[in-house]
Amino acid sequence: MLWLASGVAVAEPGDAAEARQPSSVIPFVRNHPCHTRYRQLAFSPPLKGTSHGDEGFPWRAMYGYCVAGGERWLLHQDWVVSYHDAEPQGDNPGGDGVSAGTDISIQWPWFQEAAVSPYLELGGGVQYAFGTPLPAHGSRFNFTINSGAGLLISRGPGSAFNVALRYLHISNGGLVSDNAGYDAFHLVIGVRW
Secondary structure, eight states, X not given: OEEEETTEEEEOTTOGGGGGSOSOSSXXXXXXXXXXXOEEEEEEOBOTTSSOGGGOOOEEEEEEEEEEEOSSOEEEEEEEEEEEEEOOBTTBOOEEEEEEEEEEEEEEXXXXXXXXXXXXXXXXXXXXXXXXXXXXXXXXXXXXXXXXEEEEEEOSTTOEEEEEXXXXXXXXXXXXXXXXOEEEEEEEXXXXX
């Protein structure tokens, strides 16, 4: 016996026609952007001159993957570890520290099957600083907001380089009285597979 799901005939278990039917009830699941469960390793250095030195310059390392997606969008998560070194300025002694956290972003890629696919992204997350806070005159727990544009450059089936320019904001969102903020542009250089 056959039944319809999303316009595709599917056989019930034990039906002789079962072997001739597609492996998925909903056709787009096979071509779903997260079906391959891609992974990404990326490095994100700050562009000095786009932020004040007393805030610190976080160098970020990220491990990410696709959480969900559709034909024209991806929900991407990164686990982030960053190192920063703040310069002394005024009554701020500066110092270095390490932060850890996670970012989630929505990405809108074009031409996903092309050799070069541009994309836009918008996201945010949380982080906690060990050692000197980031920003250096702020708090240890902070929120992040980022937006940017990038290119996925194919390097063969199921693998691509990722190069992007990202605007990054870090602050505690007013959770404490000193809501220092970090605002700067970062490069994102990575590989997806």
